[in-house]
Amino acid sequence: MNKSVSGCSRVGTLVVGAGIVGTAIAEQLQSRGHSVLLVDREAPGRGCSFGNAGHFATDVVLPLANMQTILSLPKILRDPLGPLSIRWSYLPKILPWLMRFALAALPHNARASCNSLRALNGRSIESYDRLLTRTGLSELMTKNGALTIYESESSIAANANTVELLRSFGVEIELMSGDQLREMEPDLGQQVAGGLFFPKTAHSINPYRLVAELAGAFQSQGGAFLQGEVCQLVAVEGGGGKVILQDGRQIEADRVIVATGAWSKSLAAQLGYKVPLDTERGYHLMLPQSNCAISRPMVSFERSFVMTPMEEGLRLAGTVELAGLDAPPNYQRADVLYQHAAALLPNVSREGATRWMGFRPSLPDSLPVIGPAPNHKEIYFAFGHQHLGLTQAAITAELLADLVEGKTPELDVNPYAISRFGWL
Numbered sequence: 418m419n420k421s422v423s424g425c426s427r428v429g430t431l432v433v434g435a436g437i438v439g440t441a442i443a444e445q446l447q448s449r450g451h452s453v454l455l456v457d458r459e460a461p462g463r464g465c466s467f468g469n470a471g472h473f474a475t476d477v478v479l480p481l482a483n484m485q486t487i488l489s490l491p492k493i494l495r496d497p498l499g500p501l502s503i504r505w506s507y508l509p510k511i512l513p514w515l516m517r518f519a520l521a522a523l524p525h526n527a528r529a530s531c532n533s534l535r536a537l538n539g540r541s542i543e544s545y546d547r548l549l550t551r552t553g554l555s556e557l558m559t560k561n562g563a564l565t566i567y568e569s570e571s572s573i574a575a576n577a578n579t580v581e582l583l584r585s586f587g588v589e590i591e592l593m594s595g596d597q598l599r600e601m602e603p604d605l606g607q608q609v610a611g612g613l614f615f616p617k618t619a620h621s622i623n624p625y626r627l628v629a630e631l632a633g634a635f636q637s638q639g640g641a642f643l644q645g646e647v648c649q650l651v652a653v654e655g656g657g658g659k660v661i662l663q664d665g666r667q668i669e670a671d672r673v674i675v676a677t678g679a680w681s682k683s684l685a686a687q688l689g690y691k692v693p694l695d696t697e698r699g700y701h702l703m704l705p706q707s708n709c710a711i712s713r714p715m716v717s718f719e720r721s722f723v724m725t726p727m728e729e730g731l732r733l734a735g736t737v738e739l740a741g742l743d744a745p746p747n748y749q750r751a752d753v754l755y756q757h758a759a760a761l762l763p764n765v766s767r768e769g770a771t772r773w774m775g776f777r778p779s780l781p782d783s784l785p786v787i788g789p790a791p792n793h794k795e796i797y798f799a800f801g802h803q804h805l806g807l808t809q810a811a812i813t814a815e816l817l818a819d820l821v822e823g824k825t826p827e828l829d830v831n832p833y834a835i836s837r838f839g840w841l
């Protein structure tokens with residue numbers, strides 16, 4: 418493969434998008450002997466994968482699109498800084514997505530999404546074990562489990578059915594009293610009434626470093642990285658495609674994989690595939706001197722946000738804002754996370770805090786697209802991992818590499834096919 422790409426070059430496999438998903442795919446294929454060029458308009462890991470909560474959330478098998486979410490919408494939307502908000506000017510644009518979301522929430526559709534999420538999440542940690550062992554990056558995944566914490570007995574009761582449902586899906590859960598939680602995590606305050614311990618989940622101490630070092634491992638295996646923005650993707654007769662970068666450079670590839678996260682809609686559309694991809698924007702507040710020493714991610718049941726201990730401090734992350742790719746951030750949504758954390762961790766400090774917003778790539782049925790472009794030989798898609806892109810990246814990479822190589826993947830990939838949306 419030509420590594421110093423200039424003018425029109427030809428490569429074997431071209432992966433567009435160096436977030437956690439694209440980088441994991443590039444590394445997976447390179448490690449299997451393919452010759453791979455990874456392209457991103459920024460350095461690897463500067464998109465949504467930069468600032469997530471770092472939770473390998475294998476327990477999250479209930480799709481966001483469910484009747485509970487729909488029924489709670491009127492109450493949630495009343496608070497502009499609450500866990501979910503819509504920029505009302507964006508409502509007309511996102512209405513079709515919301516209608517599909519409502520359809521996906523119908524019980525039989527939600528059950529189908531749930532089964533497909535379980536299939537991916539159930540293989541997540543094992544596939545990361547393989548990936549991180551191969552690349553020497555195991556220190557970036559900590560297997561300490563995770564907690565969900567409640568602040569009232571009524572919340573414990575309200576979530577009891579969901580706990581049983583999750584258990585029936587094979588999710589391991591231990592019920593904890595407030596005192597047991599404080600024994601486990603001494604910085605938790607008296608406000609905490611009880612919780613759930615998920616022993617089989619894990620977290621990353623630095624999701625950005627995970628992508629950056631994965632990209633480094635990929636390059637040390639012989640893979641190439643090129644910084645440039647793909648403006649045009651055209652299919653090439655006989656298979657593969659050609660991309661045109663913003664600066665005019667052209668690259669022809671025997672095989673193209675589109676993994677551009679929340680920005681994938683327009684590239685797919687250039688080939689004629691209309692996907693209802695939108696973004697659920699999320700925020701984080703990073704506390705470098707938090708004055709707290711928790712040892713695993715903690716999800717607040719009532720406040721819908723996550724606190725994760727990372728090597729650079731305590732990360733408070735979450736919230737969903739439906740406002741598209743172009744509206745400016747509303748960093749009040751990040752700031753409010755501190756107030757929530759202070760209610761749970763009485764000693765927490767926000768000294769030196771930094772704020773961030775990222776674009777979750779979300780499809781209305783809470784499932785990603787993983788698989789071939791049905792009408793174009795040797796073009797593949799891997800995007801739309803919504804709240805679970807970190808969790809599902811390694812298994813996505815293995816599945817996609819199997820499809821590329823004509824092997825039967827270890828699970829049924831039909832639920833993730835782009836054709837589920839129709840495009841004609």
Ligand SMILES: Cc1cc2nc3c(=O)[nH]c(=O)nc-3n(C[C@H](O)[C@H](O)[C@H](O)COP(=O)(O)OP(=O)(O)OC[C@H]3O[C@@H](n4cnc5c(N)ncnc54)[C@H](O)[C@@H]3O)c2cc1C
Nearest residue numbers: 436438458464465466469470472647678699805806807808
């Ligand atoms: C606040 C928050 C918390 C989260 N917490 C978690 C969590 O705890 N666990 C979890 O599993 N997931 C979590 N997520 C979701 C997770 O971060 C995403 O699902 C994941 O990062 C998506 O990865 P990606 O590679 O698809 O996209 P991205 O990381 O966004 O990568 C896409 C890349 O494509 C590039 N790109 C786009 N268009 C072009 C173009 N035309 N040409 C060249 N390059 C292009 C971008 O520059 C970018 O680098 C969270 C998200 C948010 C916002």
